Amino acid sequence: MAEAAVLKPDDRAWADTLSRVRHDVYHRPEYARLDAGSSIAFRYAEAGRVLLLPLLLRPVPDTDLHDAVSPYGYPGPVSNASSEGFFERAWQAFKDLLCTRGVVTAFVRLHPLLPVPTRPLAGAGTLVRHGETVSIDLTLTAEQMWSQTHRSHRNQINKARRAGVTVVFDDWSRYDEWIDTYHATMRRVGATSFYFFSRPYFQTLQSTLEDKVHLAVALSPSGEVLGGNLFFSYGGIMHTHLQATRDGDVRHADKLLYDEVRAWGRAAGATVYHLGGGVGGAADSLFRYKAAFSPGRQDFHTWRVITDPRAYDKLAGTPTPEALEGRFPPYR
Known part of the structure; x- marks a missing residue:
């Protein structure tokens, strides 16, 4: 019935x-x-x-x-x-x-x-x-994921590490600073009002989803926040919810963040990391940027x-x- x-x-x-x-x-x-x-x-x-x-x-x-x-x-x-x-x-x-x-x-x-x-x-x-979205198969070895990453991304990730950029996970004392970075990024790229999520939204997101939401923050050698990746991990599936880097020289922190987050997910037992696609699903520069991390594609x-x-x-x-x-x- x-x-x-x-x-x-x-x-x-x-x-x-x-x-x-x-x-x-x-x-x-x-x-x-x-x-x-x-x-x-x-x-x-x-x-x-x-x-x-x-x-x-x-x-x-x-x-x-x-x-x-x-x-x-x-x-x-x-x-x-x-x-x-x-x-x-x-x-x-x-x-x-x-x-x-x-x-x-x-x-x-x-x-x-x-x-x-x-x-x-x-x-x-x-x-x-x-269009298509991009995903990373986290059941692969770290070496296999690295080999699937485009050479230019690999070079820039290595440059970030040599420059002393580090990534810390779930240091929520950095949350407010990263939120400021996120809003500055939205202004820089001319995002619509929809993407200007309020500070109370971010606070509620963390308190409501608890261990399903995580924050990866990229730090300069002096401890400044260069950028961050707010991502979900639940039921073996990971998604970048929002990622943003500050204005100016970020020493390829954006690419290092994706690399570190996928390594975190593999170690945590997740099976797939979904990066999303281009704006509105288009095969634009944002899609090509994500596509350089992995050949995984979905409609x-x-x-x-x-x-x-x-x-x-x-x-x-x-x-x-x-x-x-x-x-x-x-x-x-």
Whole structure:
């Protein structure tokens, strides 16, 4: 017998469902609470098979409606099922249930390392491939990972070490100084307001995720903070959440940080270190920079769903391929 439900973070069914499926830190209820908005998860169960998808509900201005969006990161659907028929039924239930709750659309960022069948996703909505992300296989030896690193990166990592740059882990007394560095980096690169996470956000991130979040800080020989890598490690999967270096000469501290973090992860028993991709999934300079650390590649998709077609028509008109594949939802 099938059952579809919307869960709140304090609902025991959220944690119980995660105990039955492979998942990541992005699927944890405590992570969902970090983002502004009303945190929920869609759960679908059928004959011992389950699916869970975390979401944030946002009010649609000047209406009593909402739309749904993934929390920041890669909190795409996770499941212990493999049958495409299961996912077809789950996504129909997803659309029906959200529609009854006044949700017009859903925008979902899929997890590159925890894929689900794509055909049912495309049948229920619009699946957009943005590009590739980069990952490092931490089951390799240190020598194998080093040999997969591009020669220019290896040279600069060695230069950083010869210059006396060191990396320390989980020295949270350096957290505030690194946060200042992060904000300065966002100003330097002209980042949008979305990426200017507040100091309370960073503090809540650490206190909420506890041993699932770590800080690697690169120090000059005199003890100055040159940069840092804030990363997640959970269930064998690691992600760089945010990395930043200060203005000026950082003596290749950025590349040394990635090298030291992957060594930390391998020693801690993690199996994969996900670096992410370029801006918006593009094969840009940021992607090429990450790609020089490893040949590991995965596709990155987003999924766009109209859950209430009548309400959507009133807000944005008849859906077109351009509207469904571009900025979504278009009424935002």
